[in-house]
Amino acid sequence: MAGAMKVRRLGLGDIEAARDLNALYADAFEDHDTYRHDRPDDDWLARQLAKDAIIIVVAEADGCIVGGLTAYDLPKLEAARSEIYLYDLAVNAAHRRHGIATALIAELQHIAADIGAWAVFVQADYGDDPAVALYTRLGVREDVMHFDLPPLPRTKD
Template sequence: MMDHRVRRLGTADIATMRALNALYAEAFGDAPTYRCDRPDDEWLARQLGKDAIIVLVAETDGRIVGGLTAYELPKLEQARSEIYLYDLAVDEAHRRRGIAIALIAELQHIATTTGAWAVFVQADYGDDPAVALYTKLGAREDVMHFDLPPRPRP
């Protein structure tokens, strides 16, 4: 088993972010979302510089083998936040080696330092490996998810 290193991306990691998006495209079978209409370097640097955007990568021998993207969401009912784990993927050749767990563990450590009270993640029905992983790490809630389109004012 090869060792991997987990680190958080920052403003100088544009090429690494692009490589992570390529990994997401492959892992999710969703090239249109992750490979088309890509943002420019300035946009990526600005987003990677925001404290509320958390991008972690796992690297082996300088190559990205996994990563996650999460967002800190400040709450208003109490002085606390939640972290939404939005994307998580591991290269197919490197799965079942603890990489996803290491990425999530680092996100949980970051959650502690930011004062977040929870990290939450969604999984699709039928994505049995993801459901099994998240069930092992936390409490399951069955919820419904709705995408509401933006609408301009009349």
């Protein structure tokens, strides 16, 4: 990496940075339909960036986003606490193996402590060995099952 890396949380006014992060996700996940198709408009992105429960952290070098993560603060009902779900994490291929993902997660852990969250949790797919190795190094592994349940429109009686 040529320039110094800066890690920061996005906020109001960071609409273009949010778009750049989505483009990074599209490339890193090889999923251009999800991350570039039907892109949200500026008003939508501004509303999301204004929400405390949506945590977007980026790593920048030489004025470009080289990594980022999206996480969600999930308040719990059974206790006066929340958990943070790390949903997306990606680093530009040319900038991998330089500690960027670790720095992004560390910033998320600091944010979690600042807001009094109980834990940060993340899923990894079988076969994604780099992600599994990173998360194993940083936390405690739990083997769980994940199910996607479709929304069901209400039927009129």
